Amino acid sequence: MQIQLADFALMMPEIATAILAIGLLIVGLVVPREQAKGISFLTVAGLVGIWLLNFLYWHENASLFGGIYIVDPYTVFFRFLFLTAAIIVALAAKDYVNTLERNQGEFYALLVAATLGMMILAGAGDLVTLYIGLELMTITFVILVGYQKKEAKSSEAGVKYVILGAMSSAVLLYGLSLVFGFTGTTIIADMVPRLTLSGASPLLLLGIVFLVAGFGFKVSAVPFHMWSPDIYEGAPTPVTAFLAVASKAAGLAAFVRVFLIALPELQPYWITIVVVLTAITVVVGNLIAIPQSNIKRMLAFSSVAQAGYILFGLVAFSSLGVGALLFHSILYVFANIGAFAVAIVVKNSTGSDEIKDYSGLAQTSPFLAAVMLLCLLSLAGIPPVAGFVSKFYLFMAVIEKGMVWLAFVGIMMSMVSVYYYLIVAKAMYLGTPNREAKPISVSASTQIALVICLVAVIFFGVYPTPLLDLAMNVGYSFFPF
Amino acid sequence: MEQYLALGIFLVVALVFGVVVLVVAGLVRPKKPSPEKLSTYECGLETQGPTWVQFKISYFMYALVFLIFDVETIFLYPWAVQFQKFGIFAFVEMIIFIGILVVGLWYAWKEGALEWL
Numbered sequence: 180m181q182i183q184l185a186d187f188a189l190m191m192p193e194i195a196t197a198i199l200a201i202g203l204l205i206v207g208l209v210v211p212r213e214q215a216k217g218i219s220f221l222t223v224a225g226l227v228g229i230w231l232l233n234f235l236y237w238h239e240n241a242s243l244f245g246g247i248y249i250v251d252p253y254t255v256f257f258r259f260l261f262l263t264a265a266i267i268v269a270l271a272a273k274d275y276v277n278t279l280e281r282n283q284g285e286f287y288a289l290l291v292a293a294t295l296g297m298m299i300l301a302g303a304g305d306l307v308t309l310y311i312g313l314e315l316m317t318i319t320f321v322i323l324v325g326y327q328k329k330e331a332k333s334s335e336a337g338v339k340y341v342i343l344g345a346m347s348s349a350v351l352l353y354g355l356s357l358v359f360g361f362t363g364t365t366i367i368a369d370m371v372p373r374l375t376l377s378g379a380s381p382l383l384l385l386g387i388v389f390l391v392a393g394f395g396f397k398v399s400a401v402p403f404h405m406w407s408p409d410i411y412e413g414a415p416t417p418v419t420a421f422l423a424v425a426s427k428a429a430g431l432a433a434f435v436r437v438f439l440i441a442l443p444e445l446q447p448y449w450i451t452i453v454v455v456l457t458a459i460t461v462v463v464g465n466l467i468a469i470p471q472s473n474i475k476r477m478l479a480f481s482s483v484a485q486a487g488y489i490l491f492g493l494v495a496f497s498s499l500g501v502g503a504l505l506f507h508s509i510l511y512v513f514a515n516i517g518a519f520a521v522a523i524v525v526k527n528s529t530g531s532d533e534i535k536d537y538s539g540l541a542q543t544s545p546f547l548a549a550v551m552l553l554c555l556l557s558l559a560g561i562p563p564v565a566g567f568v569s570k571f572y573l574f575m576a577v578i579e580k581g582m583v584w585l586a587f588v589g590i591m592m593s594m595v596s597v598y599y600y601l602i603v604a605k606a607m608y609l610g611t612p613n614r615e616a617k618p619i620s621v622s623a624s625t626q627i628a629l630v631i632c633l634v635a636v637i638f639f640g641v642y643p644t645p646l647l648d649l650a651m652n653v654g655y656s657f658f659p660f
Numbered sequence: 661m662e663q664y665l666a667l668g669i670f671l672v673v674a675l676v677f678g679v680v681v682l683v684v685a686g687l688v689r690p691k692k693p694s695p696e697k698l699s700t701y702e703c704g705l706e707t708q709g710p711t712w713v714q715f716k717i718s719y720f721m722y723a724l725v726f727l728i729f730d731v732e733t734i735f736l737y738p739w740a741v742q743f744q745k746f747g748i749f750a751f752v753e754m755i756i757f758i759g760i761l762v763v764g765l766w767y768a769w770k771e772g773a774l775e776w777l
Contacts, residue, residue, distance in 0.1 A: 184749075201763055208770050 186243040189250045192233050192258055193298050199225040200291040207284015215283040219273045219624065222287040223266055226294075230262040240656070242304060246366040249304035253657040256505055256650070257301035257432045264425040264512045265294040270628035271520040272417035274527050279326075286326065290421065293319040297429035301436075306355045306365040309433050313351070313397070316429060317344045320422055324414040336413025343396070343406040351393025357386025358441070370441040379445055387449050390437065391456065397430030400490065401460040404483045411479035416526055419475060420519030423482040428508045431486075435493055435501065439658050446496055457494050458588055460487030465592040469599045473532050474522050477599060478515070481558060484596060485511055488573055488589060495576035502654025503572035506647055510557065510565045510639060517554035517632030520625060521547050528619040534603055539612025544619045548607040550629045555600040557636045560593050565640040568647065721773040725765065732761055 187194065202225075206218055233255060240251045269290060276286050296319060299312030321344060325337020359365055361383045362373040374383075396403040411419045442449065464484030471477035489511070492504025522532065524547060529536055541548035557566035570593065574586040621629070639646055700707045739754055768774060 201760060204767060205763060208767060 183244075186241075186248075189236065189239055189241055189243055190248065192229050192236070192262075193295060193302070195225075195229045195232060196291060196295040196298060199229065200288050200295060203284060203288040203291060207288060210284070212281065212283075216273075216277060218284050218287050219269060219276065222269045222291065223624075226262055226266045226269060226291070230259065230266065233258050233262065242368065246368055247305045247308050248302055249368075250302060251657065252653040253432075253436070253505075254298075254302040256509075256653045257428065258298050260428055260509050260512060261294050261297045261301070261425050263509070264421060264428075264516060265290060267512075267516045267520070267628045267631055268417055268421045268425075270624045270631075271420065271516070271523055273624040274622050275415060275417050275523060278527070282326075286323070289319050289323050293323065293421070294425070297425055297432075300429045301432035303433065303436075304367055306359060306367065306437075309367075309437070310348075310352060310355065312429075313433070314348065316426055317348065320344075320418070320426060323418040324410055324422070326415050326418065332413040333415065336410045339406060339413075340410050347393055347396035347403070350389050350396070354386045354389030354391075354393055357382060357389065361386070362441075367437060367441045371444060374442070374444050379448055383445075384448055387442065387445065388452065391449065391452050394430055394434040394437075395456060398427050398434060398486045398490070399483050400456050400486050401463040401483065404460070404464070404486075407483060408476050408479040411482075412473060412475045412532075416475065416519060416523040416532075419479075420516050420523070423478065423519070424512050424515050427482065427486055427489075428512070431489060431504070431508065435504065438493065439496070439501070443496075450494065450496065453490065454494050454582070454585065457487050457490040458585060460484065460490065461589055461592045462487075465595045465599075468596070471599070472534055474534050474537070474603065475532050477534065477603070478518060478522070481596065481599070482515060484592065485515070485558065488570060491573040491577050491585070491589060494582065494585065495573075495580050497576060497580065497660055498655040498658050499572070499579060499651070500576040500654070501658045502647075502651035503569060503576050505653055506643075506650035507566075507569035507573055509646070509650070510569045510636070513632045513635040513639075514554045514557035514564075514566055517550055517629065517636060518558070520628050520632065521551040521554070524619060524621055524625055534606055535610075536613075537603060537606045538610030539616065540607040540610075543612050543616050544621075546629070547619060547621065550633050551607060552604050553633060553636050555603060557640065559597045559600045561597070563637075563640055565636045565638075565643065567640065568643040572647070718773070718776055721768070725768050725773060728761060728764065732758070 199222075203218060203222060206221060207215065210218070236250060236255045236258075237252065239255070242249050269287060272286070272290070276283050279286070293316050296312050296314070296316030300309060300316060301312075303309035303312055317340075321337055321340050324340050325334050327333035358370070361380065362370045364370060364373065392403060396406070399407040407423075411423060414422060438449065438453075461484055464480050464482075464487055468477050468480035468484065471480060489504055489507055492500040492502075492507070494500070495503070525537065525540070526532055537551075540551070553564055557564040560566040560570040570589070574589055577589075578586045700711075735757070736754070739750060743750055
């Protein structure tokens, strides 16, 4: 394999992210603790810079280092998604990080490192690179989840994530090794011709089952979702926001690439598992979200359900499906991080994650309540806001393939989800505020994060065409069937 | 298969032999326990304190830092063997790799992972 220096130019966003992560670590070491607050600005500025840099790569469609890494519109789209999520989380996390006594610089360095892992996961063209990206993401998240050393819940969540993450990685790795054993290559794009030669042997199918389980864990699809509520609840809220959105999208990016690019020939075999997984994910996620009284747990189960909706795009096995999946993922970023950003602010001010403590929020802090309401409506898929359009296309994609029943399940469960999202809205708008409740002051950086989410959720709901066209084009170039 | 048969018989005989010896010894030997005999054997010395003790976390930190540089050496061997072939590119790549590790060491040092007391 000849290493082309020109290939590195296409990986500049990844390289820049790596430099940013190490740079932030060094800055955190050099700068005295009192001035550590400036690191958040540096992080956001760096991430925005990389975000802009990524625009240069829209029209690339290259396979680097003999297929190990792929820079195509799909990769670039996911880079945008992860960077957007990282920017908003970094903005919203500032208040939380300022409350930490130490290790402020590392928080941002780890956040950026996790973003790097996700970008590698989305761009990986071979199984080993994919695994490295996955581990970079997972291990970084383990540290972030257990970041509040003194809080038992956070440490417990960290330990749970280590063990469950290692187990799921092992399952995934076993699946990858079986697929490698049958195809004799780790390059995803080279697998199709070899698979047509060997056909579907039982052991290969076993490998695929392991892959579904491993990726299902990463996107927290039922029945591999058990880890998510505990870990989402225990982790610091900004980390939960990032974990629920970006790591899920990253797992999904790899899931879709492996199954649509490497294993399309075996679609008749794996589609059944994925359909069943999708249907129970949507049903169970939504039903268990109903009785939750803690907002982070509620959002955790809602994100399980959202993973189910997003998997509709994979089930559809068409370019429309992939496009809708991309579109829904990016809207999910704004809506979910917006909701979590409000939860961060409320937690910082009242110290509580209980839904009942949101009572009367609309009277004390109308802006926060409005952001929360619109983000939740977007998650539920109510027409004026963004989530409706993307869910519409996801359902359309599966109907187009004749799976009307699945779309029906999705629509039914969307209606169920409105109930538990509106419980929060009811508390905020109809509840009476606590006597001593004061308006919650929101710092400038959190306000920027909230405004970004709010504007995105409304704008893409009213005028979705440009983003939708973009997602559909990416979907078509990725999987032109 | 023929060769494995011999191996299998050998394995079974070895197991049976071990069990038989232990059982026979257990039946035949005299049993006269005393506190002295039941005490934990520790290199012939008297045991000190309980066995469940807390370890200093620095052991772990040391092990972690050591492991990273240990693995680095493993990477350096094939690199050194192929160095002539790849030339300046491999050199720069290894410099970057070691650079990242040095930043990690610097971090560990500054955070006090290398301090014993």
